[in-house]
Amino acid sequence: MTERKTLMSYLFLLPALLLFVAFFLYPVTTSIVRSFTDWNGFNAAFRWVGWRNYETIWSDIHFWESTGRTLKFAFITTVAQTVLGFLIAFFIYSLVSERWKKLLRVAIYTPVILPGAVVSLLWVNMLSPNFGMVNEWLHKLGLGSFARGWLGDPSTAMNMIMAVNTWKYIGLTVTFYIVAMLTIPKEVIESAKIDGAGKTRMMWNIFRPLLTGITEVNFILSLIGGLKAFDLIYMMTGGGPGDSTTVLGIMVYRRAFLSFKFGEAITMGILLFIIILVLTLISRKLMANREG
Amino acid sequence: MKKMTKVWGVWSICAALILMLAACGSGNKETGATESPVATNATEPAASASNSSTEQVTLKFLYIWPEFEDKMNETIKNFEAANPNIKIKPEIVPWDKVIEVLQTKVASKQEPDISFGWTHWMAPFVNEVDAALPLDEYLNKDEAWKNSFVRNDLLATSIVSPEKPYVSNIPFKLSFQVVIYNKKIFEDNQLQIPQTLEQFEMIMSTLASKNIIPLAASGKDGNLDILKDSFAGMNFYRNGTATGDWLKGEESYSSPEYLAAMEFTKKWFNQGYFGKDSFAVGGDEVSNLLLSKKAAMVLGNNNQISALQPQIDDELGAFLFPAPEGMKAQAPLTADGFFVLKASKHPEESVTFLKYLTSQENQKLWAESTQSMPVLKDLKTGNETIDTLIDQVASSASDYPKQQLSYNPGELAKLLQASFAEYLLKSDADVKSTAEKMEKDHRNAINSGKQ
Numbered sequence: 001m002t003e004r005k006t007l008m009s010y011l012f013l014l015p016a017l018l019l020f021v022a023f024f025l026y027p028v029t030t031s032i033v034r035s036f037t038d039w040n041g042f043n044a045a046f047r048w049v050g051w052r053n054y055e056t057i058w059s060d061i062h063f064w065e066s067t068g069r070t071l072k073f074a075f076i077t078t079v080a081q082t083v084l085g086f087l088i089a090f091f092i093y094s095l096v097s098e099r100w101k102k103l104l105r106v107a108i109y110t111p112v113i114l115p116g117a118v119v120s121l122l123w124v125n126m127l128s129p130n131f132g133m134v135n136e137w138l139h140k141l142g143l144g145s146f147a148r149g150w151l152g153d154p155s156t157a158m159n160m161i162m163a164v165n166t167w168k169y170i171g172l173t174v175t176f177y178i179v180a181m182l183t184i185p186k187e188v189i190e191s192a193k194i195d196g197a198g199k200t201r202m203m204w205n206i207f208r209p210l211l212t213g214i215t216e217v218n219f220i221l222s223l224i225g226g227l228k229a230f231d232l233i234y235m236m237t238g239g240g241p242g243d244s245t246t247v248l249g250i251m252v253y254r255r256a257f258l259s260f261k262f263g264e265a266i267t268m269g270i271l272l273f274i275i276i277l278v279l280t281l282i283s284r285k286l287m288a289n290r291e292g
Numbered sequence: 293m294k295k296m297t298k299v300w301g302v303w304s305i306c307a308a309l310i311l312m313l314a315a316c317g318s319g320n321k322e323t324g325a326t327e328s329p330v331a332t333n334a335t336e337p338a339a340s341a342s343n344s345s346t347e348q349v350t351l352k353f354l355y356i357w358p359e360f361e362d363k364m365n366e367t368i369k370n371f372e373a374a375n376p377n378i379k380i381k382p383e384i385v386p387w388d389k390v391i392e393v394l395q396t397k398v399a400s401k402q403e404p405d406i407s408f409g410w411t412h413w414m415a416p417f418v419n420e421v422d423a424a425l426p427l428d429e430y431l432n433k434d435e436a437w438k439n440s441f442v443r444n445d446l447l448a449t450s451i452v453s454p455e456k457p458y459v460s461n462i463p464f465k466l467s468f469q470v471v472i473y474n475k476k477i478f479e480d481n482q483l484q485i486p487q488t489l490e491q492f493e494m495i496m497s498t499l500a501s502k503n504i505i506p507l508a509a510s511g512k513d514g515n516l517d518i519l520k521d522s523f524a525g526m527n528f529y530r531n532g533t534a535t536g537d538w539l540k541g542e543e544s545y546s547s548p549e550y551l552a553a554m555e556f557t558k559k560w561f562n563q564g565y566f567g568k569d570s571f572a573v574g575g576d577e578v579s580n581l582l583l584s585k586k587a588a589m590v591l592g593n594n595n596q597i598s599a600l601q602p603q604i605d606d607e608l609g610a611f612l613f614p615a616p617e618g619m620k621a622q623a624p625l626t627a628d629g630f631f632v633l634k635a636s637k638h639p640e641e642s643v644t645f646l647k648y649l650t651s652q653e654n655q656k657l658w659a660e661s662t663q664s665m666p667v668l669k670d671l672k673t674g675n676e677t678i679d680t681l682i683d684q685v686a687s688s689a690s691d692y693p694k695q696q697l698s699y700n701p702g703e704l705a706k707l708l709q710a711s712f713a714e715y716l717l718k719s720d721a722d723v724k725s726t727a728e729k730m731e732k733d734h735r736n737a738i739n740s741g742k743q
Contacts, residue, residue: 042398042421056740062707128577129569130586149569152511154717240512241571241717243710257392258702260420261740 031266041262053267062243063251063268067275070247073162074226074279080166081222082215085173090203092174093181105178109171116168120235123164127151151237154244161233161245168232169225173218180214181207216287220280227276248272349641350379352404354394355630356387360662367657371648378641391416398423398633405636406645411449411461412626415701418452418460425632426458430643437647442466442669442686446625462646463627465595465658466665469518470681471613472597473589474582476606477504481588485609489526489616496565499588505564508578508587511571515578515591516557516716517709519613523553526615526622542738545727554715554723561716566591571713582608595628597677598663610677612684623688627667704737 035053039046057063092104111119126133129149138147150160184207192206208215230249233239239246239254248268256265355364361384368380383404385393390408397403398421409417409424417424431438431447441447441463450461478484481502486492496506509515527533527549544550560566567573567581579596581587583604594610601608612621630649632642648654655666659673669686672679708730715726 040420042395042423044399044401124574127572129572130567130577130581131584149572152569152572154714238512239706240710240713242714243707246710254703254706257395258706260395260416260702
């Protein structure tokens with residue numbers, strides 16, 4: 001009877017296992033294998049080239065410059081999303097009016113569900129130097145000297161994309177925080193209030209420590225999202241002007257679909273995966289130490 | 293009973309999953325590129341043609357232009373009526389996805405018989421993938437077809453390397469850089485179409501002084517790089533220095549001709565001739581500048597004229613970018629064209645379809661209804677702008693040097709664009725060090741392509 005039960009449980013696991021093998025294990029293994037080949041993405045045939053792709057990427061100055069930009073993008077957007085997300089969530093949580101709470105929650109989450117292409121077009125138009133709303137408002141407010149081609153100036157292009165990225169994804173962070181805030185026992189909050197804690201003290205001494213777990217989740221999710229950034233950048237600047245917004249995702253795309261060097265593109269993908277893994281482990285470790 | 297149903301349910305799901313996985317891999321047992329049934333087809337077109345007259349053949353046809361689907365269907369209908377044994381099965385993809393779609397199709401052995409391709413962008417399909425069928429034999433067998441094209445160098449634009457010196461693509465619609473201008477703004481400011489680069493510069497100066505953007509261009513989409521390369525080409529031609537490395541696309545960016553072209557483009561850029569912040573402006577916004585009459589001219593492509601004209605009440609015109617005094621205008625001809633895949637089992641029939649696409653009858657149909665620029669000489673469309681441009685193209689210099697790239701310049705073009713953008717945007721950027729950086733990236737790209 002026990003044997004039969006065991007067999008049945010394996011049988012029930014089989015569909016999930018098949019899916020795992022077909023859609024995760026097989027592609028990952030194939031990718032790792034093909035990173036050692038000169039596969040061009042067109043033909044089934046390829047040659048084994050050993051570590052050559054890794055050597056090529058390792059010695060490519062453009063790869064390291066893009067890695068630097070990717071890390072900068074990921075860290076700034078992660079910090080901005082986490083800090084602002086927490087503050088906005090606390091603000092919404094503290095509102096008395098249920099109607100406003102609902103409205104703000106929906107409003108802040110809406111950009112998350114908009115496709116990246118739509119968000120990009122929206123902001124490209126708003127930031128346009130000739131027809132854009134942003135410059136028009138700056139002129140109306142008497143701040144015309146600040147008006148510029150936001151996405152055409154290397155000193156502002158990356159900052160603008162980081163701002164748009166934060167605007168698009170902050171709704172997710174806020175939602176996670178609000179859900180977590182709702183799980184904090186009312187008694188704790190009431191006690192703090194009775195002890196005379198104001199909003200700032202409550203936020204810092206009650207909410208922040210009790211939300212460490214969700215902060216870790218938000219931080220890691222934002223970090224991974226930032227490291228994988230592609231669609232917004234591709235649509236908004238295409239990696240320019242110059243190469244000021246060329247991040248790793250853009251380089252991988254170009255290497256694969258413009259140079260038809262899928263072997264090298266996969267190698268970059270694997271290196272990006274290693275970077276993400278290392279950073280995730282480091283951030284988990286740091287947060288675990290803080291909790292400890 | 294319930295238990296039995298569950299067990300059977302689980303087994304059915306597993307079986308379905310296994311079948312699904314197996315199905316994904318089926319029909320693809322060949323190992324691919326090394327096997328080339330096509331090579332035989334390429335060298336023996338007559339042999340496969342012997343079957344063609346009797347057998348019913350279906351050709352898979354991949355093209356772009358969803359906006360002209362009705363027109364292409366009409367073309368296909370006319371062709372099928374004239375060739376009852378050939379059926380065309382079309383598939384449309386957006387122009388900016390055609391490479392990826394074709395790539396996936398070739399990789400999965402589901403390639404079409406005939407595919408869209410740019411005549412000047414065949415290197416990936418000829419050199420790297422070896423997927424395009426050589427067409428010289430078919431052209432040589434039909435001299436009238438071969439000699440029907442607007443300029444004798446047009447077919448040669450698809451020859452990509454000395455190692456594979458064959459025509460691989462048949463042009464369908466001409467595609468080249470033109471200056472599109474607002475005739476009313478020109479009239480209001482008593483301006484004439486410039487015949488020389490010097491006159492062009494004076495017109496731009498006049499327009500700029502009246503706060504009209506003279507020549508809106510997108511730095512973001514690479515317009516300024518194309519312009520700079522045109523200037524360089526003119527300089528090389530004038531000095532008779534367009535030889536050797538330059539022709540092979542292994543150019544020396546540090547040559548005086550190239551440096552002068554970079555500096556000349558920067559001069560215009562600094563004078564604001566291309567509009568405000570042209571690196572923040574994409575192709576659509578450039579068009580909007582012309583449509584909103586903020587710009588008098590745009591640097592564009594001949595195929596844009598038909599799309600822009602209905603959106604503006606002023607009449608638009610177009611002319612070739614003028615060359616310096618004493619030189620003929622340069623029209624680096626490229627075309628939207630089609631090529632036959634080597635893997636096609638019906639090369640003869642595919643070529644028959646290509647011939648129909650470039651027939652007088654079909655070219656006229658497309659020119660009249662879509663304002664496409666025909667590829668045939670001696671074809672009058674009745675559209676003044678198109679006919680004038682065709683005449684200009686026919687009389688433009690065909691002896692400007694042409695580069696034959698044996699490598700795929702896609703990613704390299706982006707790197708070069710980035711360096712040139714930095715040079716334009718930084719006021720203190722040094723032209724020589726920028727050129728050296730470009731040269732280094734270029735050499736690296738060529739060397740990595742040779743590995």
